[in-house]
Amino acid sequence: MEKKLEKKIIIKVSEVSKSFNNNVVLKDINFQLLEGESLAIIGESGSGKSVLLKNIIGLLLPDKGSIQINDNEMVHLNKKLKEKILLDLGITFQHGALFDSLKVWENIIFKIANKEKINTKQGKQIALSIIEDLGLQPNILDLYPSEISGGMQKRVAIARAICGNPKILLFDEPTSGLDPVTGSLIDKLIKKAVSRIGGSAITITHDMASVCRIADKVILIDKQTISWSGTPKQMFDSENEKIQKFIKTINSDFFLND
Ligand SMILES: Nc1ncnc2c1ncn2[C@@H]1O[C@H](COP(=O)(O)OP(=O)(O)O)[C@@H](O)[C@H]1O
Numbered sequence: 500m501e502k503k504l505e506k507k508i509i510i511k512v513s514e515v516s517k518s519f520n521n522n523v524v525l526k527d528i529n530f531q532l533l534e535g536e537s538l539a540i541i542g543e544s545g546s547g548k549s550v551l552l553k554n555i556i557g558l559l560l561p562d563k564g565s566i567q568i569n570d571n572e573m574v575h576l577n578k579k580l581k582e583k584i585l586l587d588l589g590i591t592f593q594h595g596a597l598f599d600s601l602k603v604w605e606n607i608i609f610k611i612a613n614k615e616k617i618n619t620k621q622g623k624q625i626a627l628s629i630i631e632d633l634g635l636q637p638n639i640l641d642l643y644p645s646e647i648s649g650g651m652q653k654r655v656a657i658a659r660a661i662c663g664n665p666k667i668l669l670f671d672e673p674t675s676g677l678d679p680v681t682g683s684l685i686d687k688l689i690k691k692a693v694s695r696i697g698g699s700a701i702t703i704t705h706d707m708a709s710v711c712r713i714a715d716k717v718i719l720i721d722k723q724t725i726s727w728s729g730t731p732k733q734m735f736d737s738e739n740e741k742i743q744k745f746i747k748t749i750n751s752d753f754f755l756n757d
């Protein structure tokens with residue numbers, strides 16, 4: 500029988516702890532993101548999900564532990580190299596964070612325009628091909644972020660993250676605050692972005708319907724640690740109290756429609 504090839508480790512988080520003064524947020528966190536895998540991180544509000552993501556991308560420095568992206572140790576890596584590695588990641592933050600002074604299309608192609616020369620016509624064409632999948636109209640391309648709604652800004656941020664087909668995608672609550680139809684569009688896009696290019700994704704979410712749609716694996720952060728991990732299917736059989744609480748939030752309509 501053919502031997503199954505071991506999947507490559509894309510992100511490896513080992514023994515990571517983070518406190519703010521006396522507030523211990525994360526304690527000895529260990530997990531891996533494998534190539535081609537879509538990982539969902541769930542946990543109550545304030546459990547440290549965004550802090551974990553910010554540690555991974557170096558916006559926050561862990562108190563201890565190691566974070567490797569494609570075998571590069573990120574903690575204490577010099578700024579230039581870190582930026583180079585991060586340029587190959589697609590990231591969205593919990594709160595939009597678009598560039599206010601750039602038009603929508605310029606926001607979307609920002610990363611690839613940093614790498615290669617792109618004229619206005621090409622840039623708009625690239626941006627257009629991405630926003631079509633997000634249920635956004637072409638007329639927003641020439642607007643500034645302040646001229647579109649919050650839900651649209653969120654989708655533009657996702658378009659910006661996936662532009663250029665980065666192999667590693669990190670999304671912090673990509674569907675929160677959006678209507679269920681748009682949320683489901685975004686889930687499909689995340690799934691597509693991962694499968695099409697053999698990429699890997701970490702998605703932080705409260706939305707259990709999203710978890711079922713996008714994740715191969717789920718981790719729960721609770722009381723500063725990873726208190727449960729498994730597949731979405733295993734989640735439904737889990738006796739973990741917190742997992743059961745999350746499952747109860749799933750709208751039963753989801754099963755009727757999908
Ligand atoms: N820059 C910061 N300085 C101090 N405390 C912070 C900072 N960022 C987050 N925290 C605290 O860390 C905890 C976890 O926050 P966060 O990761 O944002 O939670 P969530 O799981 O909702 O994303 C909260 O208690 C929050 O107040």
Ligand SMILES: [Mg+2]
Pocket residue numbers: 548549550593671
């Ligand atoms: Mg958060």
